[in-house]
Amino acid sequence: MTVSGVNLDLTRVRPYGDTLDDGWVQMSLTLPVPSGPEATRAAEALCEKMGLDDVRVVYSRDIAGTFTFFVVYGKCVHSVDFTAIKVSKVNMRHMTFDEINEFIATCIGRKIVVVAACTGSDAHTVGIDAIINMKGYAGEYGLERYPWFVAYNLGSQVPNEALVAKAIEVGADAILVSQVVTQKNVHIDNLTNLAELVEAEGIRDKVLLIMGGPRIDHELAVELGYDAGFGPGTLPSHVGAFIAQELARRMGVWAPAEKA
Amino acid sequence: MSRINLDMSLVERARRAARGIADGIEPDINASTTTTIERTVLRLLGINGIDENGVPLPNVIVEQAQAAGILGDGIAYWIGSAMVHEGQSAAEVARRIARGDLRLEEIHPADEKAVREAIAPEAARMCAHIKGRRLERERLIEELDAARPPYIYIIVATGNIYEDVTQAKAAAKCGADIIAVIRSTAQSLLDYVPYGPTTEGYGGTYATQANFRIMRQALDEVSRELGRYIRLVNYCSGLCMPEIAAMGAMERLDMMLNDAMYGILFRDINMRRTFVDQRFSRMINAYAGVVINTGEDNYLTTADAYDHAHTVLASQFINEELALRSGLRPEQIGLGHAFQMNPDMTDGFLYELAQAEMARAIFPDAPLKYMPPTKYMTGNIFKGHLMDAMFNLAGVISGQTIQLVGVLTEHIHTPFLQDRYLAIENAKYIMNNARHLGREISYRAGGEMERRANEVLTKATAMLEQVAEIGLMSAISQGMFAGVKRDPRGGRGLDGVVKKRDGYYNPFPEIFMRELSSPAFSPKLWRVQAQAQAQAQAKTKTKTKAKVEAPGPMQAQAPVESQAQAGERMDSGALPHVAGGEGGCGR
Numbered sequence: 064m065t066v067s068g069v070n071l072d073l074t075r076v077r078p079y080g081d082t083l084d085d086g087w088v089q090m091s092l093t094l095p096v097p098s099g100p101e102a103t104r105a106a107e108a109l110c111e112k113m114g115l116d117d118v119r120v121v122y123s124r125d126i127a128g129t130f131t132f133f134v135v136y137g138k139c140v141h142s143v144d145f146t147a148i149k150v151s152k153v154n155m156r157h158m159t160f161d162e163i164n165e166f167i168a169t170c171i172g173r174k175i176v177v178v179a180a181c182t183g184s185d186a187h188t189v190g191i192d193a194i195i196n197m198k199g200y201a202g203e204y205g206l207e208r209y210p211w212f213v214a215y216n217l218g219s220q221v222p223n224e225a226l227v228a229k230a231i232e233v234g235a236d237a238i239l240v241s242q243v244v245t246q247k248n249v250h251i252d253n254l255t256n257l258a259e260l261v262e263a264e265g266i267r268d269k270v271l272l273i274m275g276g277p278r279i280d281h282e283l284a285v286e287l288g289y290d291a292g293f294g295p296g297t298l299p300s301h302v303g304a305f306i307a308q309e310l311a312r313r314m315g316v317w318a319p320a321e322k323a
Numbered sequence: 324m325s326r327i328n329l330d331m332s333l334v335e336r337a338r339r340a341a342r343g344i345a346d347g348i349e350p351d352i353n354a355s356t357t358t359t360i361e362r363t364v365l366r367l368l369g370i371n372g373i374d375e376n377g378v379p380l381p382n383v384i385v386e387q388a389q390a391a392g393i394l395g396d397g398i399a400y401w402i403g404s405a406m407v408h409e410g411q412s413a414a415e416v417a418r419r420i421a422r423g424d425l426r427l428e429e430i431h432p433a434d435e436k437a438v439r440e441a442i443a444p445e446a447a448r449m450c451a452h453i454k455g456r457r458l459e460r461e462r463l464i465e466e467l468d469a470a471r472p473p474y475i476y477i478i479v480a481t482g483n484i485y486e487d488v489t490q491a492k493a494a495a496k497c498g499a500d501i502i503a504v505i506r507s508t509a510q511s512l513l514d515y516v517p518y519g520p521t522t523e524g525y526g527g528t529y530a531t532q533a534n535f536r537i538m539r540q541a542l543d544e545v546s547r548e549l550g551r552y553i554r555l556v557n558y559c560s561g562l563c564m565p566e567i568a569a570m571g572a573m574e575r576l577d578m579m580l581n582d583a584m585y586g587i588l589f590r591d592i593n594m595r596r597t598f599v600d601q602r603f604s605r606m607i608n609a610y611a612g613v614v615i616n617t618g619e620d621n622y623l624t625t626a627d628a629y630d631h632a633h634t635v636l637a638s639q640f641i642n643e644e645l646a647l648r649s650g651l652r653p654e655q656i657g658l659g660h661a662f663q664m665n666p667d668m669t670d671g672f673l674y675e676l677a678q679a680e681m682a683r684a685i686f687p688d689a690p691l692k693y694m695p696p697t698k699y700m701t702g703n704i705f706k707g708h709l710m711d712a713m714f715n716l717a718g719v720i721s722g723q724t725i726q727l728v729g730v731l732t733e734h735i736h737t738p739f740l741q742d743r744y745l746a747i748e749n750a751k752y753i754m755n756n757a758r759h760l761g762r763e764i765s766y767r768a769g770g771e772m773e774r775r776a777n778e779v780l781t782k783a784t785a786m787l788e789q790v791a792e793i794g795l796m797s798a799i800s801q802g803m804f805a806g807v808k809r810d811p812r813g814g815r816g817l818d819g820v821v822k823k824r825d826g827y828y829n830p831f832p833e834i835f836m837r838e839l840s841s842p843a844f845s846p847k848l849w850r851v852q853a854q855a856q857a858q859a860q861a862k863t864k865t866k867t868k869a870k871v872e873a874p875g876p877m878q879a880q881a882p883v884e885s886q887a888q889a890g891e892r893m894d895s896g897a898l899p900h901v902a903g904g905e906g907g908c909g910r
Contacts, residue, residue, distance in 0.1 A: 093741040124744075127493035132741045184509040184525060189698075192625050196806075218591065220509055244508050244526045247482075277734060295702065295734075 075142040086138035088115065093132045098125035106133045114141050153281050153291045156319060158304040160204060166304075167211035170311040177206060177306065179239035180217035180226045183253035187243035188219045190276055194239065194299050203298045212303065223257040227264055237271040237306045245278045251287070258288045271309055273302065325684030327677065327766050328773050333784045334685055337637075340787035341644040347794045348598050349648075355599045356827065358514070358819035361385045361398040363565040363603065364829055367449045368402065368442070370417040371532070373518045381566070382515045383421045391428040395824040399446075403438030403828070405430045413445045435826060446830040449573075450610075456575040457612040461847040463543075467552040468850035470500040473693070473718045473726035475750050476556070480505035480737050482524035484534045488541040493740055495545045495553045497747045501578065501725065503556035504538055506530050511561025511590050512815060516570065526737070530557050530567055535574035554578060556616070560586050562596070562816050564604035572611035578657065578725075579608050582618040583645045584638065587799060588807045589621055593814035594796055603832065605649030610835040612846030615651060616725065617642040620661035620694035622805045628663035628698075629671075632678055633782035634804060635660050639686065640787055641795070650839030653688035654848055657725055661694035662714040666706075672713055674775055679721035680766070681776035690848070693718050695729025704731040708749060715753040720761040726750060 065071060067083050080087025090110070096102050103120050110118040115137025122134040158166060167175060179195050181188050193200030195216040197207045206214040217229060230238050240257055242250035254274055261267050274284050275293040284292025291305055311317035362381035372380050388394045393401060405416040408431060419425035433441075477499040479490040484504075491502045507524035510517075520537060521529040528534060535557065542553040559567045559579035564586075571579055583601045586592035608615050619635040619642070626634065639658040646656045660682050664671040682691055696710045711729035718726045730738045730746040738746070766772045790798040802808040838844055 091741060093739065126740060126744045127496035130493065130740060132744060189624060196625075220512060247525065249525050 073145040074147075076145045077142045078139050086116070086140065088137060088139050090135045090137070091133065092135065093126065093130050095130055097129060098123055098131040102131040103133070106131075106135060110135050110137050113137075114139055116140050151281055151285055153293065153301075153305055154319065155301075155305040155308050158300065158307075160209065160300060160303075163300060163303045163307050164209055164211045166311070167307050170317045171211075171307070171314065174211050174213050175237070175306060175310060176213045176215075176233055176235045177237045177239060178215045178217065178226060178230045178233060178235045179241070180221035180229075181219040181241045181243065182221045182223045182226055182257060183242070183249070185219060185242055185244045185250075185253075188241075190243055191216060191219075191239065191241035194241075194275065194297070194302050199299050201298060203300055205299045206303055209303060223253065223260050226257070227260050227266075230261075230270060231264065231266060235270055236310055237273060239273045239275065239302070242274065242276040242279065245276070250276065250278070254287050254289075262288075271306055273306070275302070325680070325687070326761075326764060327680040327684055327776050328768060329681065329684055329780060330777055333777075333780050337640050337780070337784040337787050338644070340784065340791040341640040343791035344641055344787065344795050345644045345648060347791070348796065351595060352598050352602050354823060355595065355820050356394070356397065356823050356829070357596055357599050357816075357821065358385050358389060358394070359563050359600055360565050360603050360829070361388070361394055361821075362515075362563075363569045363607070364397070364399050364831065365402070365417065366566060366569045367831055368399070368413040368417075368445050369449065370414055374421050377518070379515050379518055380417060380421045384417060384427070387420065387427045389819075389821065393427065394821045396826060397823070397828040399442050399830055400432075400435075400438055400826070400828040401427055401430055403442040404433035406441040407433040407437045413442070435828070438828065439830070442828075442830050446834060450831075450834050453572045453607075453611050456572065457610075457846060460575055460577065460612060463546065463552050464847055464850050467546055467550055469551050470849075471851045472690075472722070472724045472849075473750075473754060474500040474554070474724065474849075475747060475754075476501040476503060476692075476725050476727045477743055477747065478503045478505050478727070478738070480527040482507065482526075482528050483522040484520055484528050484537050485522065487528055488538060490740060490743070491538065491553075492541060492545045494743050494747065495542065495549060495551075497744045498751050499553070499728075499743075499747055500551070501554040501556060502538070502542060503578075503580075503727075504528050504530070504534070506558045511558070511586065511592070514562045514816065514819065516563050516566050530570075532570040532574060535570055535576060539574050539576070556580070559604055559608065559615070560618070561590060562586075562592060562600075562819070564597075564600040565607060568604040568607035568611075568613075571613060572607050576611075576613060578614045578616055579604075580618060581605060581608055581615040582659075583642050584799070584804060585618040585621060587809050587814065588805045589618075591809065591814045593817035593820070594799055594809055594811055596814075596816035596820050599820060601645065602649050605646055605651055606832055606835045606839070609650040609652070609655060609839050612655070612848065614655050614657050614690055614725075614848055615646060616657040616692045617646075617659045619659040620663070620692075623661050623663040624698055626806055628661065628665070629668065629674060632779045633786060636682070636685070636779055636783035637786045637790070638804060639682070640783070641790075643686065643689070650836055652845070653686070654690065655846070656686075657690045657692040658682070658686055659692045659694060662696050662717060663694075663698050666696070666699050666710055670771070672717065673772060675713075676717050676721060677766075677772035677775040678779060679717050679723065680772070681779060683721050683723070684776075685780070690724035692725040692727065693723040694727050695733075697729070697733050700729075700733040702735055704735075707731040707733060708745065711746060712749055712753055715750045716757060719754045719757050720764065722761055726754075 069083050077084050077086045078088050094102060103123055106120050107118045118137040120133050120135050124132045126132050179191050181191050194205055195207055195214050196205040199205035206212045261272055271290045273291045274289050277295050279292045280294045281292040362385050365381040370380055374383050388398055402413050402416055420427055475498055477494045479487045481487050487504055505527035507529045508526040510529055517529045517531050519531060520533045521531055539555055542555050546553045554577035556578040557571060557576055559581040586597045587594045619638045622634050643656055662675050664675055695714050700707045708731040714729055728746045728750045730742045732738055732742045796811045799809050
């Protein structure tokens with residue numbers, strides 16, 4: 064791989080400012096000290112400890128007499144081995160609204176039942192509404208609009224117990240849980256509790272357990288024993304395609320094509 | 324007159340429909356009381372505190388009364404009866420009931436007149452206290468209120484009231500005029516108000532009377548230091564609407580989020596409960612001289628801001644009508660709206676500005692509350708900062724009153740100290756740099772902005788007329804607001820709605836409404852407003868040659884200032900633009 068006519072060493076990747084391998088990063092931070100030359104020197108010293116060389120405080124500003132805000136540039140001395148990076152991603156092929164419905168019709172042959180909620184104390188339905196509700200998000204319809212999905216959106220502040228009970232009642236194929244509030248890691252406790260409940264009710268192997276939210280990723284999902292985790296930018300079709308394909312795979316009626 | 328040409332006959336029709344809608348729920352509001360209203364009565368009678376299990380005394384007592392089936396008489400009637408028989412104060416009687424020394428169901432009903440005589444001095448004492456706090460605010464405004472609209476409204480939400488104080492003081496020093504302490508997630512669904520100072524909360528800090536007092540005291544200190552009155556906001560919504568209003572009235576909060584339908588739509592609180600509660604909570608806010616903020620911006624967090632703009636306007640008309648019926652003055656009704664259109668939309672800013680001008684023209688006296696972009700904030704903080712700038716520009720041009728300043732890190736975390744500083748700097752830069760731009764602008768007759776504003780108004784009027792025909796409760800159950808359907812028998816809190824019996828007694832509405840309905844009641848809410856009014860009157864009287872636009876008192880562009888005032892405001896309003904400088908912000 065070449066960048067700017069130079070062979071890029073993927074085992075030693077550094078930030079790109081305006082020249083390959085220059086290492087420049089920009090950063091802002093606040094220190095709880097009054098502004099002045101000492102504060103600026105302190106910011107420089109801290110940035111050096113963070114692995115920046117040639118540190119330049121390009122802007123500093125007093126906030127309320129007791130804090131100082133800095134904008135800093137510096138050259139990062141560290142590099143990463145890009146070839147050694149491994150990330151677990153939701154394994155699915157992207158499909159459109161029509162393709163997903165067609166896929167379910169031919170491979171599964173019945174409607175897929177999904178229950179969704181924002182559980183625990185979380186009152187933010189923005190995420191779950193975007194994925195489930197008729198009107199959807201960013202120009203895409205939500206799962207309610209898919210003729211081959213039956214979607215139950217239980218809304219916000221639903222107890223985990225109620226979500227699991229609903230899943231059992233309607234024979235859900237997938238449980239979707241959305242978590243927006245993540246202060247003090249409240250979402251981790253709640254998500255763990257839901258996974259345990261699903262296990263305790265003996266339906267873990269009958270449902271796909273899926274989490275979503277702005278601070279959620281697939282790695283977290285796998286770590287907590289979920290089948291998938293969807294983060295920011297997720298569209299209804301991403302979730303729909305995953306559910307359809309994973310269900311079909313588990314039913315043994317479909318297998319993903321080999322990766323290119 | 325307004326800069327955008329609206330069909331004012333539609334505005335009249337919309338208001339008429341809103342009156343019809345309010346008429347439809349009026350009998351229901353009058354026929355019932357609720358557990359939280361009765362708890363509020365106890366709080367207003369000075370009954371506060373918790374029992375040994377940490378349960379607030381008002382809850383302990385009201386639960387007993389409800390279990391005994393006597394709540395429909397009004398808790399004041401039974402407290403009054405006990406006072407008559409026992410010869411003790413309300414607080415003493417209450418403590419004994421809470422301890423179990425005195426059983427509510429064993430109290431003999433006393434003569435109605437004797438009850439009123441026993442309660443009246445206690446009620447009068449609290450009313451005097453609340454009025455005193457209002458007058459105290461008015462003195463501070465007179466002395467210190469140097470800011471001018473759009474007022475910069477900033478949120479703090481650490482969960483720890485003491486940390487909130489640090490952040491609020493820093494924000495005030497950076498130029499914030501108004502500090503809102505976000506409540507802990509789901510407090511709206513608690514059917515009691517937590518007690519005492521709190522240091523743990525999720526996504527916000529519990530609204531407690533002690534927390535109100537701590538923050539008020541801190542902001543009073545910083546107001547003195549800065550020579551600028553800093554206003555305090557909390558949330559008067561959820562299952563304890565009137566209790567929070569009472570606490571805010573006692574602790575001199577300046578604004579309350581207080582919407583007639585928000586809890587129904589977005590928190591699934593029962594609609595009858597909400598309609599009954601909003602009335603009493605708003606009476607208290609009115610009497611305390613509080614500016615309420617309504618929550619129409621929430622409609623646009625789920626629905627599309629362009630397609631559903633008319634639902635925001637329709638809700639504003641309903642909120643306005645219900646607020647007026649609770650004794651609030653138009654100057655106290657901070658109707659909400661938001662800058663939430665998709666930033667990829669061609670001419671999105673044109674439509675946003677059209678709607679902001681429309682709201683300003685339709686509600687000329689309302690201290691409109693303008694909410695920033697949140698829905699399309701992505702984590703690209705650089706673009707987010709630009710979107711907030713566009714929002715600030717729309718706010719200053721259209722003369723919004725309360726500008727909830729958007730923060731570039733929206734959707735990432737609760738703002739860092741520096742995020743707030745950057746957000747305020749953005750707002751102050753734009754509001755100073757474009758300060759009088761709005762009054763130079765008139766929009767093209769027959770142009771796209773005029774067309775858009777009238778389109779929204781037309782749709783809102785049609786919607787209101789339809790709601791008036793079928794009734795508000797059925798409209799909500801059909802999903803006409805925010806696309807959310809709610810059953811009149813569903814949702815939380817219906818078990819706390821109690822039918823009033825003949826002889827129901829609550830001393831406060833009568834006292835409040837007597838004063839509120841007097842033409843003399845005119846709380847001073849902002850100094851700039853009072854000055855603008857005084858100047859407008861002076862101009863009219865002396866018939867100066869200069870043509871003064873009939874000013875809505877809150878309109879930013881309206882005041883004609885003396886040079887001295889303009890200079891003074893420039894000093895307090897503008898940040899020094901010194902790159903790399905150390906000039907402390909706001910000093």
